[in-house]
Amino acid sequence: MKRAFTYIFMAAIVVLFTAGCNSSSNNQQTKKAPKRQPVNYANYVIEIITYKTKKGVQQAEYTRLDSIVQQRYTQKQPGYISKESGIDQQGNWLVVLSWDNAAHADADQQAFIKNPLWNGVQKIIDTATIDRKRFFVKDDQSNSLKDVKPYVIELATFKEKKQVQRDTFEKRDQQVDADYISRQTGYITRRTGIAEDGERLMMIYWKTLADADAGMKEFLKEQSVQDYYKMIDWKTVEMKRFQAVN
DSSP states (O other), rough: OOOOOOOOOOOOOOOOEEEEEEEESSSSEEEOOOOOOTOOSSSSSEEEEEEEEOOTTTTTHHHHHHHHHHTGGGGGGHHHHHHEEOOOOOOOOEOOOOOOOOHHHHHHHHHHTSTHHHHHHHHHEEEEEEEEEEESSSOGGGGGTTTOOOOOEEEEEEEEEETTOHHHHHHHHHHHHHHGGGGSEEEEEEEEETTTSSSSEEEEEESSHHHHHHHHHHHHGGGHHHHHHHHHHEEEEEEEEEEOOO
């Protein structure tokens, strides 16, 4: 991970909530309706988890534990689809977990802290640094990563400008993806999603750091996507790059 990058390839969609009213002969009260996942998105969810290991913990020690947890626990959980791991230049670890629905993702969180493996994890990971976010995704693209290692994960979260219409953004995003992003050398796949609060996720997977660098350089010079940049609320943008490790 050579430096911070200022680019995003993104797609998104808004989260809708509904409310219902419950009336009786004596009073009327308003109840919140259950939260609904974003319109047009499938049930797939991605958990984005980042953290640091404790001081003195070597990378080999962490990756060994990570592999044990994966083999003995994670991949055996109901609804599990895929997992990717990576590390950035500052020593932040990334875990990307994909599940077939939110209920299975919830169940995994609740079950893992009761599993004996959690004790070993707490000895290595600085739990105070854990940041976990969940995004709904249109589909699962993890099969594109099968047998492709090492690779680089460009991760960005953001919100679009309030005046930008969802359909307008989505249409333009698909055009940019088809006409430019997916045609770049070293491009593997792209995954997009949205959180319940409207925060959007974009992950671009590249074969090498050189491919990621070249893709960024060319994208910043591409005049045809300037309108795309203007749809983004850049104050909300956070970007990170991770090198896949296993």
